[in-house]
Amino acid sequence: MADEVAANLKPIPLLNKGCVVAYQVLARQWRPKTFSSLRGQEQVTRALTNALKRQQVHHAYLFTGTRGVGKTTIARILAKALNCQKGITPEPCGECAACIEIDNGRSVDLIEVDGASRTRVEDTRELLDNVQYAPTASRFKIYLIDEVHMLSGHSFNALLKTLEEPPAHVKFILATTDPERIPVTVLSRCLRLSLKALSSADIFAQLQDIVNNEKIPYELGALQRIARLGAGSMRDAISLLEQAIAYSNLELKTNEVDELFGLSYYRYLPSLLQALADEDLKQCLAIVEEIATVGADYEKILGSLLQSLHAIALAQALPEESASLAALAEIDEATLAVKDKLSQEAVQLLYQIGLTSQKDLRFAPDMRTGFEMTLLRMALFKPRELSDGNKVTQRPVPSKVPAPLTVPPAMTTPAPMIATAVSQVPIAAPVREPSPVVAVSPNDAPPAPAPVVAPAAVSVQANLASSASEINWLELSAKLPLSGLTRMLVKHCILTKWDGRNMVLTLEESQKTLVSPLRLAQIQDALKSQLGVEVKLTIELGVVQGTTLMMQEQTQLAERQQQAVRSVEEDPIVQSLVSTFDAKVEDIKAV
Numbered sequence: 001m002a003d004e005v006a007a008n009l010k011p012i013p014l015l016n017k018g019c020v021v022a023y024q025v026l027a028r029q030w031r032p033k034t035f036s037s038l039r040g041q042e043q044v045t046r047a048l049t050n051a052l053k054r055q056q057v058h059h060a061y062l063f064t065g066t067r068g069v070g071k072t073t074i075a076r077i078l079a080k081a082l083n084c085q086k087g088i089t090p091e092p093c094g095e096c097a098a099c100i101e102i103d104n105g106r107s108v109d110l111i112e113v114d115g116a117s118r119t120r121v122e123d124t125r126e127l128l129d130n131v132q133y134a135p136t137a138s139r140f141k142i143y144l145i146d147e148v149h150m151l152s153g154h155s156f157n158a159l160l161k162t163l164e165e166p167p168a169h170v171k172f173i174l175a176t177t178d179p180e181r182i183p184v185t186v187l188s189r190c191l192r193l194s195l196k197a198l199s200s201a202d203i204f205a206q207l208q209d210i211v212n213n214e215k216i217p218y219e220l221g222a223l224q225r226i227a228r229l230g231a232g233s234m235r236d237a238i239s240l241l242e243q244a245i246a247y248s249n250l251e252l253k254t255n256e257v258d259e260l261f262g263l264s265y266y267r268y269l270p271s272l273l274q275a276l277a278d279e280d281l282k283q284c285l286a287i288v289e290e291i292a293t294v295g296a297d298y299e300k301i302l303g304s305l306l307q308s309l310h311a312i313a314l315a316q317a318l319p320e321e322s323a324s325l326a327a328l329a330e331i332d333e334a335t336l337a338v339k340d341k342l343s344q345e346a347v348q349l350l351y352q353i354g355l356t357s358q359k360d361l362r363f364a365p366d367m368r369t370g371f372e373m374t375l376l377r378m379a380l381f382k383p384r385e386l387s388d389g390n391k392v393t394q395r396p397v398p399s400k401v402p403a404p405l406t407v408p409p410a411m412t413t414p415a416p417m418i419a420t421a422v423s424q425v426p427i428a429a430p431v432r433e434p435s436p437v438v439a440v441s442p443n444d445a446p447p448a449p450a451p452v453v454a455p456a457a458v459s460v461q462a463n464l465a466s467s468a469s470e471i472n473w474l475e476l477s478a479k480l481p482l483s484g485l486t487r488m489l490v491k492h493c494i495l496t497k498w499d500g501r502n503m504v505l506t507l508e509e510s511q512k513t514l515v516s517p518l519r520l521a522q523i524q525d526a527l528k529s530q531l532g533v534e535v536k537l538t539i540e541l542g543v544v545q546g547t548t549l550m551m552q553e554q555t556q557l558a559e560r561q562q563q564a565v566r567s568v569e570e571d572p573i574v575q576s577l578v579s580t581f582d583a584k585v586e587d588i589k590a591v
Contacts, residue, residue: 027238062176063075083142097137115146119151124159131143145173207223262295275379279382281380354374354378357377474549491550493544
């Protein structure tokens, strides 16, 4: 049976090795080989280059930064610089055996470890068991641990001693995208170098070099779109470039890149800005209708619109550099031409409306509705204009400004500002000596606490008392159009003197913090509106012997409280409940 099966089997032809195409992705093919070919990380390459020139290389480096900014690339270039047969140099030759082996990823003395897949402490111990042995063919044995933050806590502890005092022939290079998860004990043992996110200009320059060397026809707009989509990551941008090359069949066109990555709405931005500048609502809605047919993301459209407005604002502020600003902001000349139709104030207003609408889109019934409302606001709202067409930059200043209150020097004797405390009770009542008096005149007083001076001799004159009695102070104070602490001040005062022009109020010593020149001026204005004459007001600190508006309100409140209690107690239903269930009515104040 076995012989029959064997006879029926047909040999499988082996693939011709000459037909196998060893394709290497662009991100690996165009990985920089030297420090000079790196883009956008000058602060890191400068530090490493100077250290290599002085032969002062740290035993442990930590490279941090987001994805695709060159952490592993710089680590491999540093490894070549240390092990190049020319010697330790910032410019490795790339031709010796050590450099070639590192470039091809087969150097036995460059041990690359993926921290995400070797998180256990046993893996770290196994790795460190060979640290004591000398390198096989190179100058240094280099341990490159990528995504080192993924190691466990025990793995970090096992690494600490070796990381602090490694043998002279060992170098550690750590790379991570999340340095916050690395223990401080490890951070303190490494020389940390932070890599920044790459700018769109750096990514664009690198993409341009790639397509030029690959001899691929392209449009500048296509590369600009891809550079922006890279979002600071060179590797992401090169991967998107490779995807666009495959989609466009080796010819990069802007409209095909827009179609591939959902950016077809870009071609509508110039006409949309023109419609906003012309305040053409019908055209704005027609453009939105066309945008809806390409299935665009309205949040991205609004973000691109804000970027265009930002570029227009810069071009208006710096007209001599508008061309370079347009290239930097990656907008075309048609978009930049709108700057001549919009004023600088209008651009700022449009930008602010769009910025505020970004967070409101999620609350709209749907994204299109929210975007259309944003365009309507942009088209309808515009800076306020004067009759002569000039923009209003600030509110007009009133022609008449109240003169600031002034205060006389503290040592001056303000004779007309000092008054005595006059009792409003009968003469026979005992009169206590008043507390020190604060006399404030709103016409002369400053916005500062009034000085406290010694009182004059107490004198009670019947004609003053009768003059004060001509006004019902409780009724007058209740009608004064005041509020807040100013009204509270009036409620605690009692009328002491009134001669038709001059008014003296007495205030308890405990309420003196209520007195201020501003409040006195407010009370004086309120008195003028009620009495119809100019009133010169003075407030004294003394003994209040009489009923103030505050006392009257408290008395009325207590009476209403008692009346409410009596009405509850006398209610027939309540009395029935009390008698039936042997209940009692709780004190309302206690409740």
